[in-house]
Amino acid sequence: MRIRIKLNGSWREDDVEPRLLLVYYLREVAGLTGTHIGCETTTCGACTILLNGEAVKSCTVLAVQADGAEITTIEGLASDGKLHPLQQGFWEEHGLQCGFCTPGMIMAACQLLGRNPHPTREEIRQGLEGNICRCTGYQHIVKAVEFAAQKISPQSTVES
Amino acid sequence: MSTKLLGERIKRKEDPRLIQGRAHYVDDLKLDGMLYMSFVRSVYAYARIKSIDAAAAKSLPGVLEVITGADIKDQLGLIPCAAGMEGLKIPKHYCLAVDTVRYVGEPVVAIVAKDRYTARDAVDKVEITYDPLTPVTDPESALGKDSPRVHEEFSDNLAFVAKLEAGDWKALEADSTLKIVKQRLINQRLAPASIETRGVIASYSLGEETLTVWSSTQIPHLLKTQLAILTRTDESRVRVIAPEVGGAFGSKLNVYAEEGVACYASHRLGKPVKWIEGRRENLLGTIHGRDQINDLELYVKPDGKVVGLKCNIIADLGAYHQLLTPAIPTLTALMIVGCYNIPNVWVETKGVFTNKMATDAYRGAGRPEATYIIERGMDLVARELNMDPVDVRMKNFPEPKDFPLALPTGVTYDTANYQKTLKKVLKLAHYPTLRKEQERLRKKGKYLGIGLSTYVEICAMGPSSRMPAGGWEFGMVRVEPTGKVTVYSGTSPHGQGEETSFAQITAEGLGIPFDDVTVYHGDTSVVQHGIGTFGSRTTAVGGTAVFRATERIRKKMARLAAHRLGVKPGDLEFRDGKVETSDGSKSMAFGDVVGEAYYARQLPPGVEPGLTEQYVFEPANYTFPFGAHVAVTEVDAETGEIALRNYYAVDDCGRILNPLLVDGQIHGGLAQGIGQALWEELVYDENGQVVTGSLMDYALPKAHQFPWFDTQTTETRTPVNPLGVKGVGEAGTIGSTPAIVNSVVDALQHLGVRHIDMPLKPEKIWKILKTVDGRQ
Numbered sequence: 052m053r054i055r056i057k058l059n060g061s062w063r064e065d066d067v068e069p070r071l072l073l074v075y076y077l078r079e080v081a082g083l084t085g086t087h088i089g090c091e092t093t094t095c096g097a098c099t100i101l102l103n104g105e106a107v108k109s110c111t112v113l114a115v116q117a118d119g120a121e122i123t124t125i126e127g128l129a130s131d132g133k134l135h136p137l138q139q140g141f142w143e144e145h146g147l148q149c150g151f152c153t154p155g156m157i158m159a160a161c162q163l164l165g166r167n168p169h170p171t172r173e174e175i176r177q178g179l180e181g182n183i184c185r186c187t188g189y190q191h192i193v194k195a196v197e198f199a200a201q202k203i204s205p206q207s208t209v210e211s
Numbered sequence: 212m213s214t215k216l217l218g219e220r221i222k223r224k225e226d227p228r229l230i231q232g233r234a235h236y237v238d239d240l241k242l243d244g245m246l247y248m249s250f251v252r253s254v255y256a257y258a259r260i261k262s263i264d265a266a267a268a269k270s271l272p273g274v275l276e277v278i279t280g281a282d283i284k285d286q287l288g289l290i291p292c293a294a295g296m297e298g299l300k301i302p303k304h305y306c307l308a309v310d311t312v313r314y315v316g317e318p319v320v321a322i323v324a325k326d327r328y329t330a331r332d333a334v335d336k337v338e339i340t341y342d343p344l345t346p347v348t349d350p351e352s353a354l355g356k357d358s359p360r361v362h363e364e365f366s367d368n369l370a371f372v373a374k375l376e377a378g379d380w381k382a383l384e385a386d387s388t389l390k391i392v393k394q395r396l397i398n399q400r401l402a403p404a405s406i407e408t409r410g411v412i413a414s415y416s417l418g419e420e421t422l423t424v425w426s427s428t429q430i431p432h433l434l435k436t437q438l439a440i441l442t443r444t445d446e447s448r449v450r451v452i453a454p455e456v457g458g459a460f461g462s463k464l465n466v467y468a469e470e471g472v473a474c475y476a477s478h479r480l481g482k483p484v485k486w487i488e489g490r491r492e493n494l495l496g497t498i499h500g501r502d503q504i505n506d507l508e509l510y511v512k513p514d515g516k517v518v519g520l521k522c523n524i525i526a527d528l529g530a531y532h533q534l535l536t537p538a539i540p541t542l543t544a545l546m547i548v549g550c551y552n553i554p555n556v557w558v559e560t561k562g563v564f565t566n567k568m569a570t571d572a573y574r575g576a577g578r579p580e581a582t583y584i585i586e587r588g589m590d591l592v593a594r595e596l597n598m599d600p601v602d603v604r605m606k607n608f609p610e611p612k613d614f615p616l617a618l619p620t621g622v623t624y625d626t627a628n629y630q631k632t633l634k635k636v637l638k639l640a641h642y643p644t645l646r647k648e649q650e651r652l653r654k655k656g657k658y659l660g661i662g663l664s665t666y667v668e669i670c671a672m673g674p675s676s677r678m679p680a681g682g683w684e685f686g687m688v689r690v691e692p693t694g695k696v697t698v699y700s701g702t703s704p705h706g707q708g709e710e711t712s713f714a715q716i717t718a719e720g721l722g723i724p725f726d727d728v729t730v731y732h733g734d735t736s737v738v739q740h741g742i743g744t745f746g747s748r749t750t751a752v753g754g755t756a757v758f759r760a761t762e763r764i765r766k767k768m769a770r771l772a773a774h775r776l777g778v779k780p781g782d783l784e785f786r787d788g789k790v791e792t793s794d795g796s797k798s799m800a801f802g803d804v805v806g807e808a809y810y811a812r813q814l815p816p817g818v819e820p821g822l823t824e825q826y827v828f829e830p831a832n833y834t835f836p837f838g839a840h841v842a843v844t845e846v847d848a849e850t851g852e853i854a855l856r857n858y859y860a861v862d863d864c865g866r867i868l869n870p871l872l873v874d875g876q877i878h879g880g881l882a883q884g885i886g887q888a889l890w891e892e893l894v895y896d897e898n899g900q901v902v903t904g905s906l907m908d909y910a911l912p913k914a915h916q917f918p919w920f921d922t923q924t925t926e927t928r929t930p931v932n933p934l935g936v937k938g939v940g941e942a943g944t945i946g947s948t949p950a951i952v953n954s955v956v957d958a959l960q961h962l963g964v965r966h967i968d969m970p971l972k973p974e975k976i977w978k979i980l981k982t983v984d985g986r987q
Binding site: 068070071075078079083084085086087088089090091092094095097124125126128129134138141142143145147148149150151152153154157172173175176177179180182183184185186187188189190191192193 | 222223225226227228229230231232233234235236238239241327328404405406407408455456457458459460489490491705706707708871872874875877878879880881882883905906907911912913914915917919920943
């Protein structure tokens with residue numbers, strides 16, 4: 052089937068098998084390997100991307116379901132060579148170790164800050180409950196999201 | 212520009228590629244003509260294979276090869292076990308099952324196809340008929356005379372018995388003034404569950420006759436040697452690359468069947484073959500951790516001094532040995548006295564075959580079990596003698612002046628100050644206030660628990676004399692002609708951040724900018740030798756090799772500079788990008804000294820051109836990091852739900868090279884240790900079926916389940932290596948599990964609860980509450 056997707060700002064068209072999962076479309080057809088696969092059951096969130104602005108787990112969506120949609124992956128987050136505040140935050144606060152969950156974690160955090168620019172620590176933890184990190188114990192991820200919130204919207208009040 | 216780097220909070224060099232999706236894990240690699248492999252796995256825990264019908268799979272368009280045990284039996288070697296204790300039974304462990312399957316998930320047939328969807332389709336078309344046998348699933352009854360045997364070639368299911376005995380047990384057992392505190396403790400089976408599963412690409416070049424393997428591994432060099440043996444390939448023609456590795460926690464410290472079969476398939480087809488493990492395969496067929504039954508007896512004087520420890524350990528090894536399977540429970544015996552100098556020790560460890568996946572190294576590997584045994588034990592002693600758990604511990608700690616301390620278990624602890632970490636964590640937690648609050652809440656029918664754990668662990672593995680495959684580590688530093696510096700390490704970090712900390716070591720040593728140093732690891736053709744990353748050894752052993760190689764560079768550069776400046780090499784310092792006398796009167800730019808080495812026009816006599824130095828560090832001892840943790844829990848009297856309210860940790864990993872990395876390791880370790888105490892459990896049913904075969908069933912911890920970890924450190928340097936570092940990779944996991952269980956038992960102690968086995972799930976607590984409430 053022919054699908055048309057606006058991927059990280061550019062439209063592209065591809066012929067895909069109807070059963071092709073979106074995550075394999077992104078990784079193997081479009082060559083964007085920053086989106087990872089961790090569980091195949093929508094549990095770990097390593098494959099999280101933004102589909103029409105919503106955080107979606109691309110391991111349980113068919114590529115054909117994304118026909119006509121706008122998709123942002125981790126590769127599309129930095130602009131003009133400048134890291135997104137969340138990417139800066141993860142780097143600054145050591146919000147990653149092995150890095151495998153990181154792209155999905157950052158994409159989920161993107162949605163979180165879009166909906167709630169000034170989240171409390173508890174709200175950050177709740178907002179990321181669909182993403183599993185086995186390395187960090189999450190504390191530095193919370194700090195990374197706080198860092199980004201401050202950066203995007205400096206007035207935000209952050210718990211000390 | 213200051214060149215003080217060690218001890219500084221420095222952001223990681225690794226991160227830019229990882230946060231932008233530009234890193235390359237195994238599955239991100241694509242080679243020309245690459246084929247995909249998939250496995251048909253056993254659905255039975257124990258069965259004879261009657262027949263395999265792969266005709267339908269073979270005829271599927273795009274399927275190139277179907278491989279069975281019969282095909283590889285005489286072509287591929289056996290999966291290696293490096294542990295070699297006396298009398299160990301080592302079953303034949305083929306890469307694909309031959310005649311019999313012995314655990315659910317065991318690879319039986321491999322299929323190679325043009326793409327992963329086709330390979331997966333073909334798996335469903337293979338018909339295997341089995342003759343099911345009665346599986347062995349309970350390690351205790353497996354030891355009974357009437358139990359079915361996992362391996363018929365052996366007389367029983369006992370893989371090994373290891374005994375450790377020290378002290379005067381006759382005198383101890385005759386002493387009627389001693390109290391004996393007994394408890395059975397179950398340390399449940401866990402899944403390491405790194406978020407990146409395993410994966411491998413094997414590429415055999417028919418022309419060059421070389422085998423290149425990309426594997427998500429912690430031990431590229433050991434894997435190279437083992438794959439050369441397994442595939443009967445000249446080792447000089449084998450190259451193993453660990454690309455970006457997405458977590459491992461011990462589970463990738465191994466040689467796996469799929470790696471062997473991928474090499475075999477690539478050799479046969481002359482094309483690269485990729486296999487990426489699915490999550491279910493990961494939970495079924497990647498090594499598991501823990502799984503011990505511990506029967507503990509502590510012999511205690513009326514004042515709380517523990518004078519004897521007896522423990523029977525039954526370790527469920529699973530069906531076959533992976534690389535270190537039998538060695539792991541022996542580490543439990545080695546560390547079983549924890550941070551208490553108990554003079555009389557008797558431990559018998561029985562390793563038992565069952566029809567399950569092998570257990571092996573999972574973060575902590577034998578030491579979390581030891582710590583759990585002794586730390587639960589100390590709390591039981593406190594309860595028995597009606598003492599505060601703090602006082603029992605203080606009573607039994609050795610003094611800082613007692614170190615180095617030789618223990619009856621056969622290890623010598625390097626340095627410690629257990630009193631200091633315990634006092635610090637009690638202050639951090641406001642311990643006396645907590646106890647008062649607990650008292651107050653109890654009167655209101657609310658259950659607050661305060662749990663302690665004071666641990667010591669064994670790290671920096673280790674002296675080669677005590678390691679199964681060498682304990683040294685390789686480091687090399689090359690100053691490039693442009694003055695940039697390349698560091699090569701035989702370790703294989705996969706998230707720990709040594710590309711950063713090793714750069715700190717070398718940049719500070721040479722007085723050059725941090726950004727001028729690049730660290731390479733994980734490729735056996737790039738790094739000449741290596742052991743790998745495990746056992747909290749990377750910085751203590753591998754970092755030391757880099758440190759020493761850097762010193763050798765300094766020595767050579769000082770000689771070159773001294774020759775030009777007309778001073779003694781010993782008068783020169785490396786700072787701010789210069790090599791100069793301490794008063795700065797005679798000075799050369801770092802790059803100019805490098806030029807001396809490469810242009811080689813005026814070398815001092817006997818000095819070779821070039822600027823590359825290497826060092827192989829052999830540690831004289833292990834290191835012994837330690838710490839004290841306090842967990843505060845609230846148990847819901849109605850539902851049995853446990854809320855972890857506060858977690859306080861004071862850890863001592865020796866000298867800290869980068870506090871950011873140390874914090875990260877501690878936090879992650881805490882999450883895994885707490886995960887074991889509260890949620891995680893790899894469950895087999897009585898038929899040997901895995902009940903927790905997906906992440907919807909295996910409860911990995913999530914962000915909202917943790918409180919803010921309140922962590923601090925003390926720094927007691929080790930004399931075992933010149934950096935003074937001890938290691939921190941496993942500390943959090945080792946220390947936290949008993950703190951949580953002690954906390955929950957403490958919350959319910961006044962109701963008569965003495966012990967609860969992990970994981971402390973709400974339904975378990977609820978049932979206990981129902982019983983004890985009835986008793987009240």
